[in-house]
Amino acid sequence: MNRLKICMIAAALTLGACERRPDDVPVVVSVIGQPTGNASRNPGSPGAALLGATAQGLVRFDANGRIEPGLAERWTVIEDGKSYIFRLQQTEWANGSAVTAKQVATALRRAVRRGGRNRLRAFVGAIDEIVEMTPNVIEIRLSKPRPDMLLLFAQPEMAIFESRRLGGTGPFRVQSRDANGILLRPAFDPLRLTDSEFEEPHAAEYVRLRAEPAALAIARFGARQSDLVSGGTYRDWPLIEHSKVAPTNRKIDYAYGLFGLSIVSRQGFLASATNREAVAMAIDRGALTAAFLPDWPIAEALLPEQFDSAQPPAQPGWGPFSLEDRRNAARLRVEQWRREQDGEVPVIRIAVPDAPGGNLIWAHVGASLAAIGVRAERVAWRSAADLRLIDRLAPYDSGRWYLVAACQPCAAPVAAAILAARDAPDIATRRQRIAEADAALAADIAFIPLARPMRWSLVALRLREWRENPRAVHPLNHLRGDPN
Template identity: 55%
Template structure:
C-alpha cells in the first residue's frame, strides 16, 4: 500500500473504535525511528527505537527514572571522592541475559570501549575528562577523572553507555527479551538473582511490555485505534500527523525538552562568510511564525544557552535583539542588495532538513522568512552538502559546554579554541569562566541560529500512571505503570 502518511492514518482509522483501554494486559509501546536491531554504540549509531530497546535490556551503571532523575542501574550505590575526581561504584548482584553473573571486569571492558578515542559513540567527545576506569574488586569499579565533572552520572545513564555482552549479545535488564523480531519484541522484567525462587511470582501479562519499532504514521494510527498504550520518540517531523487522528488532548504529552533546535551555518564562504551577514539573517528570522505553525505553546528563543547552567555568567543575548524587527529586515535587505550588485542573479541558500511533513512545514516557514530578506531557499537532504543545516537535539546532560560544542558545527577558530579551553579547564571555577568566554566567542562568530527548544511529544494512555514529562524527553519502559494489585 503506497499511501502518504496522513492517508495511511485515515485508512487505518476507518474501523477504529473509541478508546476502550483498561488497565489490564501487557503494555504496548510504539517507538518512532528505526527498528529494534541494537548494536555496539561505539561502532554503529543507534536510531531512537534501538536506543529504547538498549535502555530496556542493557542498563548502565545508573539509569534515568520516570522523571529524568538518576537511579541505580548495575551499580547499587556510589560515592564521589577526591574533590570530584573519583567516582566509586559498587555493583549489585546482576545477571546477563544468559544467566551468567555480571562482573566488574566485564563492566570495565565495555565502558573503556565506549569512551575510547576511536569510538563512534556520540557521547565519547563529552567524556574526555575520564582518565581511566579500573576494577578495584570483583564488585567495585572506579572512574578516575583528569578534571572534575559533576554531571558525569547523567552521561552514564544514557543508553549509549549501557553495559552489555556481545557474545551472546545482551544486558542485565531491567527487562528481558522473551521473543523478538527486527521490528517487535516482547519484554518481561528480569528476575532479581538475590531473591529466592520461592519468592518470585509467576509473570502475568501485566508485567510484560510489547515494544514495536515503526514509522510515526503507523504508531499514531495504532494508538488511535486503542491497540497501543504509548507512542514515544515523536519530534517536530511527525507532529502534523497527529491532526489526522482522533486522539484526546489528555493523551497528547509534550516534554519540556532541553536542547537545541536551530540552524548551523555550515558553509562559511560566499555570502555567509561575514559574521555581520550571519547575525543579520538570525535577527530577521521570523521565529514566532515558525513555531506557531506547529504548536502555540512552542516558545521561540534567540539565544544559544537556555539558562546560565555551569557558566560563570548569564547567557549572551545577541545585540540585534534590542533592534526593532523592521530595522533588522532593512539591515539584511541592504546586505543582500550589496551582494547582488556584485554577484548578479538570485541569492540562494541551501537548507538541509530530514524527510517528513513537519520538515516540509519548517522549510516553508524558513523559506518565507528568508524570502522577505531577498534570499531564496533550496531544500536538500539532511546529509547533503548545504549552507544551513538543522540541529534538533536533546541535551544528554546539563552543561553549557554541550550546547556550545554541539552548535559549533562548524565555527571559527576563536570560538573553537574557547570551547576547547572550557573542556580542558582544570577545575570548576576556571571551567565556568572558560564556558562564559566560549559563549561570548560563539555569539560573536554567529555559527548557529537558535529557533526554539526541541519539540518532543508522546501519546500516553491514561493507564500509564508513572509516565512523566521531563527535560531529557526519556521514558524508561520499566517506569510506565504501577505494579498491579
Template identity: 50%
Template sequence: MPPVLFRPSLRAVCVLLPALLAACSERTDDGPVVVSAIGGAPGMADPARSVLDPPARVLLDATAQGLVRFDAAGQIEPGVAERWSVIDNGMSYIFRLRDSEWPDGRTVSAGEVVRLLRRQLGPTSRNPLAPFLTAIDEIVEMTPEVIEIRLKRPRPDLLKLFAQPELAIFRLTAPGGSGPYRIVAQRGPVTRLRPAFDPSRAADNDVAKPPADATIKLIGERAAMAIARFRAELSDGVLGGGFSDWPIVLETRIPPISRRFDPAAGLFGLAITSRDGVLADPANRAAIARSVDRAGFTASISPEWATTTQLLPEQLDSAAPPALAPWTQALGPNDRTPRATIDAWRAANPGDIRVRVALPAGPGATILYGYVGAALQSLGITPERVGPDAPAELRLVDEVAPYDSARWYVARACQPCGGVAQIAIEAARDADSPRLRSQQIAAADAALASDVAFIPIARPLRWSLVSTRLKAWTGNTRAWHPLNHLRGDTN
C-alpha cells in the same frame, strides 16, 4: 504565509486506521503493554559502533542498563551499580555493583563492566557521548564488586552522562545486558519483552513466569502508523515524538489529556555548516538569522511552543548569563536592514546565490522549510531543501541535551565556528577548575553569538501519547521515558 504541506502524512493515517482495526484484536487491560517508538525497527545495536535511532535507544535502555539510569522524572537511580560515592574533591567515583545477571544467567562482574566501558569510550568508538567524557583518566577494577572511575578534572555532571542508553553495559556475545527486561521474541518491527529475574531485588516467587500485563510489546514504526495505532486504541503509548510529526496528531481526534509534552532542554536551530560564499560574512549570517519568522513558525506547530534567540536556555555552569547576538537588538539609525546587507554583498559578488537547507522528513519539517525558505527568498537567496544527511550550508539541529552543562550547547553549536569560540570550547574541556571552566564557557558563548555560528529558533519539542494504563509517565527535561517506569508497578 508559507504553505502548509503535510496532507500526504495525514492521508496515511486515514488509510492505516482501517488496516490496523482489521488486523488486530482489541486489547484488554490485563494483556501486554503495547508501546510504539517512532523510528525504525528496534534492533539490538552496539552503541560503540553505531549511532542509535530512538527505538534502538529505548530497547537498549530496557535490556542493558548502565552503571546508573534515569527514573520516570529524569533523575538518577541505581542501575548495575547499587550505590556510589564521590571522593578526592570530585576526582574519583567509586561504584559498588549489585548482584545482576546477563541473559544467560551468568553474574555481571566488575572486570566485565570495566572492559565494556573502556571499549565504549576508546579511541575507535563512535559513541556520541565520548567527546564529553575526555575528563576520564582511568576505569579500574578494585574488587570483583567495585570499580573506580578516576578523572583528570572534576566533572559534577558525570552521572547524567552515564545514565544515557549510549553508556549501557552491553555485551556483544549473546547480545544484551542485565535488564530490567529480557527479549522474548523479535519479529520485524515488534520486540516482546518480559521482566528480567533480578537476584538482588526479586523475591523467590518472582522467578515464576511474569503475568501478561508485566510484559511489553515494543514496536518501532513511522509516526503516522504509531499515531493511527494509538488512535485505534491498539497501543498504550507513543514515545519519541518531535516537531515534525506533531501536525499529524493535531489532525486526529486523540483527546488532549492523552497528548503530553516534555519540558525538554536542548537545541533547536540551524547550524551554519559552511562558511563559503554568502555565509562567509557574519553580517550575512546575521541577516538570515534576523529574517526567520520564529513566532510564525512555532505558532503554526503549537501555540505553546516558545521561541528563542539565544544559544543557552539559562546560565547553567557558564560564568555569565546567556549571550545575546547583536542581530537580536533593534536596528539603530546607522544599521543596515538585512536586505541591504545581502544586496551589498551581492554587488561585490555578482551571480546567483543558493543555500541548501538540510531537514528531516515530515510535515513539521515542511512547515519549517516554508518559513526558512521565505526568509532566504526575502533576501534574494534561492533555497533548496535536502535530506538531513546531505551536504548543506544550513542544517537543522534538533537535540535534547544529555546533561546540564553549557559546554554541551557551545560544542554542539560549533559546526564549524570561528577560531575564538573554538579555542574557548577546547579550553573549557581541558579546564582544571570549575571556575576556569565556567569562564571559558562564557567566552565561547559570547564568541558564538557575535560570530553568528548558530541560528537559534526554539527549544526541542518532544511529545508522547499516553493512555490511562501508563500512570507513571512523567514529563522531564531529558524527554526520556524508561519502559520500566511507565506503569508505576514494575521495577
C-alpha cells in the same frame, strides 16, 4: 507504500477506534523509526529503547528524567569530580551468573571505546582509568574535573552488557521476537525475591516493543492496539494534528538540546558574521513554532540555561528589538551586499528533511529570508548546503556540549576557546572558559537557534507513571507503576 496511503490508513483506523485497551495485558509500545536504527546516534530510536530496556548502565533515568540507581546501588563523587566510586548492587546476567566488578569495568572500557564513534565521543575523553577496587566496587578516574558525568553514565551508549549473547542486566529481558515485535519480560531481581518466592510476572508487567513509521504508529494507537507511541519529533507532528487522537493522550517534551540552523558553508553571502546575523534576525521564530504548537518555546541564545558557565547565556544584540526592526536592519545588509556584488541576489541553500514537519519549517524559514531579499533554495538534508536544520537532544547539562555541537564549523579562535574549556585544570577555570567560548561563538554566528527541541508521545491513560520531562526520556520500566 507512499506517505499519502499511510496517512489514509492512519485516519481510517483512528476514526474507527472506540474501545479502551484492558489494564491486564502487556503494554504495547510503538517507537518511531527503523528496527536497525543506530542507538548511539539517536537516543529516541527503537534500538536505544531496546538497549535501555535490556542493558542498564551504572545509573539510569527515572520517569521524571532524573538519575536513579542502575547497576550501582550508590555512588560517591570526590576530588571535585575527578573520581566516581560506584558500589554495585547484587544482580545477575541473563544466564543467572552473578555480575562482578571486573566484568562491569571491562564493559565500561568497551563502552568508552565505542564513545569514539558516537555522539559522546567528545565528552568521554576525560575518563582516564576504570579500576576494579573490590568484587563489588569500581572507581572511574578522570584526567580533568567533571562533576556532571552522571547524566552521561545514564545514556544508552554507556549501557553495560557482558556479551551480545548474554546481553545486559535488565530491567527487562527479551522473551521472544516475531512479526508483532519484541516481547520483553521483567528481569528477575535477586534483591526482591528468593528463588523459592519467585513468581511468574503478571501479564501487565510485560512490554511488547515495535518499531514502525509514525503514521502507522499513530494509526495503531488510535485503533486502541497500542498504549504508547514514543520518539515523535517535529518531522511527523502534522500527522498528529490531522488525527483524531484525543488531546489528553498527546504529550509534549520541550527538551534540552539544539534545534536550529547550523551554518555549514561560509561562502557567498554567509562569508561574513554580519550577514549571518542578518539571517538570524530575519526569522520569525514565533510564527514558526506556533505553526506546530502554541506554547513551543523559541530560542535566540545557544544555551537554554547557564549550566556550568560562569555567565548567563550569551544573548544576541538584536534580541530586544522587534521583528520589524530586525528585518529592516537585515534588509540594509542584503542591499549593501548586492551593491558590492553588482546587484546579485544572495542565494542560500537550506537542507531540511523531507517530512511534513520539515515542509512547515521550510515554508517559514524560506518566507523569512524572502522578506529581507534573500532567495532560499531547499535541498535534501544530506546534500551540500549552506544551512542545515539540526535537531539534537543534549546528553548532559554542560555548556560545552552545546558549544561542540554548534561549532560545525566555526572560526578557528572559537574552536580554540572550546578546546580551552575542555582542557581547563579546575572547575572555576572551566566555567570561565565556557563563558568565553559561548560569547565568542555567539559573536561568530556559527549556529542560528530557533527553538527548544520538541518531542511528542501518545500515552494511554493506563500508563500512570509516564511523565513529561526535559530529557525526553521515558524508560519502559516506568510506565504503569504498580499494576496491582
